[in-house]
Amino acid sequence: MSKELFTRLKTALKARGLTYADIAERLDVSEITIKRLFAEQDCKLSRLNAICRAAGLQLHELVEATGQNPAPPNRLSGEQSRALSANRSLLSVFLLLLNRYEPTRIQAIYQLTDQTLYQYLRSLEQLQLIQLTDNRDLKLLIEPPVDFLADKNLDQEIRKINADFLNWVFNHRHRTGYQFESVTRHMSRASAEEIHRDISELNDKIKHLARRDHLLMPEMELTGYKLSCAFGLTPFDQLFSVRAQDVPELVPSVQHP
Template sequence: MTPNTALKVTEMHRAENWELMRALRRALKARGMTYRQLGDELGISEATVKRMFREQDCSLSRLTQICSLLNISVYDLMSVAQQQEETATQLTPEQEEYLASHPGHFAFLLCLIQRQFPDQIQSRHQLSDRCIFYYLRDLDRQGFLELAEHNRYRLKVGPQVKWSLQGPLQQRLKEVNQIFVKHVMDHNQEPGYAFESNFRFMSQSTLDAFCEDLRQLSRKYRRHSAQEDALLPENTLRGVKWTLCIAPFAPSGVLDIPEISA
C-alpha cells in the first residue's frame, strides 16, 4: 500500500467513525439521555464519555453496550450512519396527470404518505366506508399502492416523493404551499413554528450564496430526519413540513395598485 493510499484509507475510516458517532449522539439526544446518564449506565465518568465522542474512539463491545441501552441494534446504527437521505419516488407523467385531475385522490394520497391511516382520514373528513374503499381502489389501479383485503395496503410511493414543480401538479402544489404558509403564519408564536419574511437589497453573489445556504440547510435536516426515522420509535416523531423560498422580487410586478381619484 502506497503512502497516498494509506492516507486515503485513514481519512475514509475517520469519516466513517465521525458519521457513526454523530448518529449515536443523535440517538442519545432523541431519547433524552445525557452524557452523565450514559456514563452512569456504563460505569464510567462523564468526562470519559465526552472524550469518547470527541476523539471518536469507541470499541465494538462498548458500542454494542450503548446500543443495547438505547434499544437499537449496532447494524441499524451503522446503516443509519451510512445513509445520506431517503431516496425520493419519481412519479410517472400518467400518475401526475391523474392526481392533477383528481384533487381528492391527491389529498388522500398525501395523507397516506404522511402516515395517516384510512380510519383517521375517514373520521376527520366524515367519509363513508364505501368512499374510503373507492379511494384506495383507485390509487391501487394507478400504481400508488397495493390494496389487500379489509383495506390493508402497501404504499408503492414515498415516504418521500419528488414532485415536478413544472408538471401537471403545479397548481395543486401551489395550493398546498399557500395553505401551509397561512397555517405557519397563523401559529407562528407556538413552539415548533417559525416564519421569517424579509426584503433587502443585495448583490448577485450574496444572493447566490444565500440560495446555496438554504439548499445545504435543507439537505442537513433531510438527512437528520432520515436517520431519526430509521432509529426512533414512530410515536416519538412528528410530521414536519418546511418550504424555503428566496428570489428577486418586485412588489409592483405582482400586487394590484388601482387608480384612485381625488
C-alpha cells in the same frame, strides 16, 4: 461492512422493539447466527439486506443514515400524476397516506362512508400507488420522499398546497412550533448567492435528520414538519398594485392666519 452500519441497524431494531430472536425467526435461522453476525459486524451484502427487510427497513435508508449519499426521491409515472392532478381529493388521500395517516383516521376526519373510503383506496391501488391486503391493511408501493416538484402535471396542486401551508403558519406564527419570517433587503449578487447556498444546505440537513430519525426513532415519536421557502429577486411592481381610480382626494390645506 462498517461498524457504524451495524451500530445503526442495532439502534433501528431497538427503536422498532425487535430482538435478535425476532429477526432470526423471520429469516428462519438460529438466534445464535444473528448474534454472531452483529458481534463480528461482518457479513455478505445479501445477508445484511435480508436482515433489513426482516426489520421493515430498506438497506439504502441504513446507508444514508451513516452520512453517505442519499438515494434520489421517487417519481410518479405520467399516468399517476395525471390522475392525481385531475382529482384533488384523491391526491389528498394519497398525501395523507404518505404522511402516515391510517385509512380509518382519514375516514373519521372527512366523515367518509366505508364505501367512499374503499373507492378512494381502490383507485390508488389501480394506479399502483398502494396495495390493499386481505386484513384491510395497505402497503405503499411508492415510499416517501416523492419528488412532486419535478412533476409538471401537479404544478397547480403543489402550488396551492404550499400557499395554504404558508397561510396556516402565518395565522399560527405566535404559537409554539411555528415560525414565519419575511424580510426584504437590498444586497449584492454575491451575498444573494451565499443565501442560496445556505438554503440548499438547510434543505439537505432537514432531509438527513428526517432519514436518521425515521430509521432510529420509534414511529410514535415522529411528527410531520414542513418547510416552504422562497428567496429570489423581488418583482416589486408585480407584487404591488397602484390604480388610478384609487388615488385619494386631497384635503384642502388649512391656512393659518
